[in-house]
Amino acid sequence: MKMISRLLIVTLCLAGFGVYAGTPDFPHLQTTGYGEVSATPDMAEFTVKVVETTMTAEQAKQTVDKVVTDFLAQLKEQGMSDDNVSSSNLYIAPQYHYPKSGQPELVGYRASRTVNVTVNQLPDLNQYLDIALNSGINQVQNVQLKVKEQAKYQEQARQAAIKDANAKAKSLASGFDKEISGVWRIDYNAPNNQPVLMRSMAMDARAESNTYQDSTIVIRDRVDVIYKLD
Known part of the structure; x- marks a missing residue:
């Protein structure tokens, strides 16, 4: 029992030291900056699926394989x-x-089988969806609008998040009659979320060919910063 108690005390001390070591021992403030950029989609990805139920496994396999083969051939x-x-x-x-x-x-x-398709030219999206349905595909599982220059827009959102964090820090410091003397820590994790579609896709019935209007995606980023105060 004594050995267990000693080990427990040592463990708690180490845990406490770790928490203390991660906390600055000087005046500081912490802010979180958020940034977002709106972009017009210029490409898309969609996922379709064919599902068939028959009396035998061989019949089901042949039916599904034929639909997928025809779809791929038309693409x-x-x-x-x-x-x-x-x-x-x-x-x-x-x-x-x-x-x-x-x-x-x-x-x-x-x-069942699924097929994923990347469309590099957004105006061609409806054409490929029509091909899928005409080939016997009976489920459209997902249609996602995207931008080709994702990295460029992500960088713009990141810079906006940095400016937001700095602006908040300056405002807070000024409000408490303090001055920022530097940055002590920056925490950043690259976002893994997909861009958010802000407006629903709508077909323009006045155009000869189907086009998407009022479709805007928002790319977001954030950064956590701890500043030193004088």
Whole structure:
């Protein structure tokens, strides 16, 4: 028991030291800066899926494979690069009926495959979606508008976050009759969230070809800063 108690005391001391070591022992203030940039999307990614249920696994496989093969062939005919298309492996699962009494009854097999497509020219998005549906694809799972120069907009959002943090720090310091004498610590984690679509996609019925209007995405960033005060 004495040994356990000593180990516990040592552990608590070390933990306390770690907390103390991470806290500045001088006057300071901490701010969080936020930045965001609005951008007009110029490309898109979408995911479609074909799902079929038949009496046998072989029938389900053949039906799904044929739909995906036809879709991929039509994409290639339209000049779509293989690098912009990826398809999943076939997934087959037995389907059962569960009566109130008795054993489950096998009623068929469900097969599915998904296809991911990157569209480098946003005006072509509707065309490729139409091709998917006409090929027998029966589910559109996700359509995401994006920008090609993501890194450029992310840098702009980051610089806006830095300016925001500095502005808040100066305002707070001035309000308490203090001055900022430097930066003690900067905490930054690259955001892993996707840009946010701020307005819904709408079709322009007046145009001869379908276009997207009022579509804006917002790219955000943040930074945490601890400043030294005089």
